[in-house]
Amino acid sequence: MSFLEVTAFLFDGFKISLLIFAVTLLCGAPLGLPIAFCSMSRFKPLKAISKVIVWIVRGIPLMLQIFIIYYVPGLLFDYQLFGQIDRYMYIEYGIMDMGRIVAVLIAFTINYACYFSEIYRGGIESISKGQYEAGYVLGLTKSQIFRKIILKQVVQRIVPPMSNEIITLIKDTALANCIMVCEIIKNAKELAATKAMIWPLFFTGVFYLIFVGLLTIILGRAEKKLSYFRS
Amino acid sequence: MSILEVKNIQKSFDKTEVLKDISFTLEKGEVLSIIGSSGSGKTTLLRCLNFLETTDLGKIIVDDNVLFDGNNKLSEDKIRENRLNFGLVFQNFNLFPQYTVLENLTLAPTLLKKGDSASIKNQALEIIKKVGLEDKVDFYPCQLSGGQQQRVAIARALMLSPKILCFDEPTSALDPELTGEVLRVIRELRDGNTTMIIVTHEMNFAKNVSDKVIFMADGIIEECGNPEEVFENPKSQRLKEFLSSSLKD
Numbered sequence: 001m002s003f004l005e006v007t008a009f010l011f012d013g014f015k016i017s018l019l020i021f022a023v024t025l026l027c028g029a030p031l032g033l034p035i036a037f038c039s040m041s042r043f044k045p046l047k048a049i050s051k052v053i054v055w056i057v058r059g060i061p062l063m064l065q066i067f068i069i070y071y072v073p074g075l076l077f078d079y080q081l082f083g084q085i086d087r088y089m090y091i092e093y094g095i096m097d098m099g100r101i102v103a104v105l106i107a108f109t110i111n112y113a114c115y116f117s118e119i120y121r122g123g124i125e126s127i128s129k130g131q132y133e134a135g136y137v138l139g140l141t142k143s144q145i146f147r148k149i150i151l152k153q154v155v156q157r158i159v160p161p162m163s164n165e166i167i168t169l170i171k172d173t174a175l176a177n178c179i180m181v182c183e184i185i186k187n188a189k190e191l192a193a194t195k196a197m198i199w200p201l202f203f204t205g206v207f208y209l210i211f212v213g214l215l216t217i218i219l220g221r222a223e224k225k226l227s228y229f230r231s
Numbered sequence: 232m233s234i235l236e237v238k239n240i241q242k243s244f245d246k247t248e249v250l251k252d253i254s255f256t257l258e259k260g261e262v263l264s265i266i267g268s269s270g271s272g273k274t275t276l277l278r279c280l281n282f283l284e285t286t287d288l289g290k291i292i293v294d295d296n297v298l299f300d301g302n303n304k305l306s307e308d309k310i311r312e313n314r315l316n317f318g319l320v321f322q323n324f325n326l327f328p329q330y331t332v333l334e335n336l337t338l339a340p341t342l343l344k345k346g347d348s349a350s351i352k353n354q355a356l357e358i359i360k361k362v363g364l365e366d367k368v369d370f371y372p373c374q375l376s377g378g379q380q381q382r383v384a385i386a387r388a389l390m391l392s393p394k395i396l397c398f399d400e401p402t403s404a405l406d407p408e409l410t411g412e413v414l415r416v417i418r419e420l421r422d423g424n425t426t427m428i429i430v431t432h433e434m435n436f437a438k439n440v441s442d443k444v445i446f447m448a449d450g451i452i453e454e455c456g457n458p459e460e461v462f463e464n465p466k467s468q469r470l471k472e473f474l475s476s477s478l479k480d
């Protein structure tokens with residue numbers, strides 16, 4: 001196999017890594033918000049439930065969570081949900097691994113939503129009471145205060161920790177190969193097994209590095225753009 | 232007819248009584264200074280008037296409108312309506328950091344639909360001029376000195392033309408050389424007949440600017456009168472002690 005062929009094969013896997021990355025970000029980031037609000041709620045049961053969920057999700061390895069999501073339907077209901085999706089999508093559309101990918105996406109989205117929710121909560125709670133009170137004495141409603149005064153300050157504060165999570169996320173996608181999803185490292189391992197080529201495994205690092213480089217530039221710009229004020 | 236009547240208001244946090252039966256009146260155009268040692272309840276009183284704290288008992292009447300009478304629980308809308316009778320300038324300014332000076336002033340009137348954007352902007356520019364910051368219109372709060380920030384905060388409160396403007400130690404967070412510019416603005420407001428309540432540790436300023444002075448101690452009004460009475464002829468022992476200790480520093 002030529003260098004170009006290997007690169008193309010690895011890139012096919014990296015597309016799956018990018019898919020997991022994008023879906024997790026697009027679903028997990030919004031889902032984090034309601035979780036954050038629940039964990040700040042004055043309604044005690046709601047607060048307790050969300051705290052427990054966050055504790056569990058952050059407390060056990062993501063790899064284990066992927067196994068749990070993937071195997072639990074079969075163990076509890078004797079129905080191989082994701083296996084069935086795999087088979088159906090392959091037979092009908094020739095798409096490989098779809099069920100497994102869905103399981104990974106669910107696990108990643110829940111996991112990252114919980115991490116994001118803690119970042120949001122920290123950001124919201126770090127805004128001084130005085131900002132709310134300044135809004136109140138000007139006769140504004142709670143929702144006006146949140147949307148027009150608090151939100152942007154929170155966004156400014158959470159960009160650096162969010163950047164860290166986002167960079168961690170692309171590397172975490174490698175965990176998907178624990179249930180044999182064909183992401184980039186799985187593909188590299190396949191080359192090692194079938195073609196006795198070990199260098200592609202190390203070469204995958206270049207893909208991550210390039211993508212993380214891009215992310216760093218984009219996120220750095222966002223951070224800079226928001227640095228025009230100091231709160 | 233008084234613009235503000237405060238009758239027997241009380242406020243406790245858990246078990247500690249912070250305000251015990253506070254009553255006073257304020258006439259339109261008058262300036263009331265509130266002095267007193269730390270923890271006497273001055274801030275709490277201002278916060279009750281501005282509905283940042285829920286007063287437990289008593290009455291708050293502005294311009295013959297009973298805003299609060301201790302009985303019925305007020306709806307959120309009613310509280311917001313009540314708040315607009317008062318303005319409050321905080322010790323640490325609390326400007327909105329992501330907005331320019333001009334935007335800090337126009338935000339609330341715009342959201343409250345107090346006019347079209349052009350007229351709100353004109354009003355803001357006029358008020359900014361009044362506090363002497365016309366060259367800082369497009370600056371962000373972090374680019375201003377403390378004294379300038381506090382003048383913006385005063386201007387922001389003036390945008391909604393409150394009937395009574397309250398100040399909670401407006402110069403306490405400032406370097407000594409910056410207090411002058413803020414006190415000058417307050418003095419000008421007094422000359423323009425703005426009704427004001429000022430909690431302050433600046434005894435000379437209180438003496439010069441006020442029509443009335445209240446000395447608070449442990450949640451009660453220990454002594455009350457015009458500045459000459461309070462500062463030159465203090466009657467209670469506590470006020471005498473307070474004045475002599477605050478003259479020292």
Ligand SMILES: Nc1ncnc2c1ncn2[C@@H]1O[C@H](COP(=O)(O)OP(=O)(O)OP(=O)(O)O)[C@@H](O)[C@H]1O
Pocket residue numbers: 244249267268269270271272273274275276
């Ligand atoms: N939210 C609160 N919860 C509990 N106690 C409070 C609260 N706010 C104020 N207090 C208490 O009420 C008392 C009066 O506080 P307040 O801030 O009104 O005093 P102050 O006269 O403004 O003092 P200072 O000159 O230090 O600003 C203090 O003993 C304070 O500990």
Ligand SMILES: [Mg+2]
Pocket residue numbers: 273274275399
């Ligand atoms: Mg105080």
